[in-house]
Amino acid sequence: MRAQGVTPPGGGALFPLAVTITIQALVSLASLAAPVMAPAAARTTGLAAEMVGLFVGIAYATASLSSLVSGDMVRRWGAIRMSQVSLLLCALGLSAAATGTPAMILLAAVLIGLGYGPVTPASSHILVRTTPRHRMGLTFSLKQTGVPLGGMLAGLFLPPLIGGLGWQMAALVVAGLCVVATIVTQSIRARLDDDRDPARAISAKAPLRALQLVLTTPAIRDMGVCSFFFGAMQLCLTTFLVIYLTTAQGMGLALAGTILAVAQVAGVAGRIGWGWLSDRFIPPRRLLGLLGLAMGAAGMTFAAAGTTWPVAAFMLLAAIFGASAIGWNGVFLAEVANLAPAGQAATVSGASLFITYAGVVVGPPAFAQVVARTDSFSVAYLAIGSVMVLVGLFLILTRSGPSRRPQPI
Template sequence: MKPDPRQPSTAWVLAVTLAIQSLASAATIAPAVVAPVATRELGLPSSAIGFYMALVYLGAMFTSVIGGTLVTRLGAVRCSQAALLLCGLGMGLLCSGGPALAAVGALVIGAGYGPITPSSSYLLMRSTPAHRMSLVFSIKQTGVPLGGVLAALASPQIEHVLGWRWALGVCAVACLLCMLVAQSVRRSLDVPGEPAAPWRWQDLARPVGLVWRTPALRLMAVCSLLFSFIQLAITAYLVTYLNLSLGWTLIAAGVILSLSQVAGVAGRILWGIVADRWAPPRKVLGGLALTMAASCVATAFLQPATPWILVAAVAAVFGASAIGWNGVFLAEVARRAPAGQAGAATGGTLLFTYFGVLAGQPLFSYVASLAGQAGQPGYAWAYGLLVIPALFCATWLLRARS
């Protein structure tokens, strides 16, 4: 297959993938931002947001693994358009019905979220010089916290005026508009797809086998599983923790979440530069794991009387580390993948990443609920225990040979 002769620049490919990533990320995070109000109206416990996240990443697990196959058959931009359509439809289901439709909507959002990273990795591998990979991938991955910023700032405001269903509906419309805008660049970015072939279960297992057989990819996959657990603990639960445990208003808690996301944006760019110029990527990731451990402890010790500036500082450091690792991780996966298999390797490692959310978020909710029933500050205990996986990853990464 030969690429279109009108091959766009790295900057243009980066801009397109960044916009798509941001809207998909906002679709997954917006329900967590309005969760305290939505769960109360639906008669659900506040911890139900953990099960929402688990369902999202259950759907994402499978579609991320076959993301490389979908890119080959549909084209990377077409695959991303289909993903945005699913995110918009899932958001519509979330805000149109009760718990049953919300569960289906979460799975649909996850199915849309899964292929986006393999698609963008495929596009960027074709257009990015090797010596800039960590930085470019990190900038692209700022779409995740940028989407979080949009959701954290806009959703509480819309909810305050129109209600939580409208807040999710606006996000759904934004995904669909981005899908239409992406059509303008599809012809220049997509290469002709391969003829459709019968579906085989090997298409699901092959990327995972590739990752597990390759020691460098296996290390990245297992650490990403634990890192994703920690990342979603701040993204999914920080607003609920501040609102229910520390007495903050939903809007004020949303501002603190947005600060953590902004710090994640800055962190992803900064760590990408560091990994490209000054330190091996695995050592950078090991240092971030140590910072995550310290942030988990600091978050656990927050009190209702803690000054807001200190809460903001803790959230910023937490965000810079627990949200800032993905770009360096994805660039290292693409770099270590066999030639021509960056999409498959990315999809295979993301199965582990998303499984961390799938298994970790209900566990986080269970620990918080169990501690609360025992008369302890439930969310504080749950955050404190996250120091264990953070220190495990730090030890493994810092001892690994580059």
């Protein structure tokens, strides 16, 4: 049942959807800037480009914690206010990274992680109040296109900025965009934060209760645990693709960035398409299982790729990889919000994302370790691809509790 309280312009869900997409895209751009800037930053900081895996791991470790505690904050101060805080934290993080010192780059990872965590629970809180149940999958998937849209911006526009202004000025440009968005969204806060409860207490035990709810509800627990591996795969794709293409395949930065953008475009298309399918034809759990198989197969194909492959082959493979490994989130978040008790979409989403981000924390550093120890990206892609096939089979072959069924056309 749809909650009441928000009356966006036109009385529909398009306005809050557009707002949440924009905020998600900017925060995503901020978080994905590091992997694109890593090769250029390595030349001026003395840090190996592969160390970006550690940066991403720290950022998402922080994001997992800020996501877990965000439920009460969203309810007390409002989803838009928490989104503004997220944007400012990302801006501060990028500004810290632009100093080029190792200590400030470490601080940047923490600040960006703190900013990234609350954005999805906040947007889930807005959308679950303004979206009819039979359009949950598509709407949440459309919102999640903000993540690959941010990745597209990172892949297409950051390389020219880095080439013309240097990586440090490029970081400051993205920080400026986050600040502008913070100022602009102030004008809509009253409309979308009208359900905030200033008297709501911030309980130290609330995050643990939220995590307990997720882990003791079988259907939500399975979603969360599998998202651990999905999140790891997604970040291994977006974090290492440019580095893999420039070092192992000998491509230029601009071409590698374009291929990353292809993966992100496919992720946008996948999120929309999978959301529509989950609303109409394929139950969310089964669809996520199929996506697990697809991303596993794509990872193992990357393991077999060689320098003699044509660029078109890498673009096609990146598109398949992106559609699955980037395109799964909207279906997952819609199903979690649908399974959450009434009024607890932000809380349950935040707790579920705590598990997702744990996978993101573990995945890139583990992937980097495999590459470092074997001196081979192929071994790393083969290993994580094999794991994803097993996860996909688990979701397809098992059931655990009720799940939202596709609606009749």
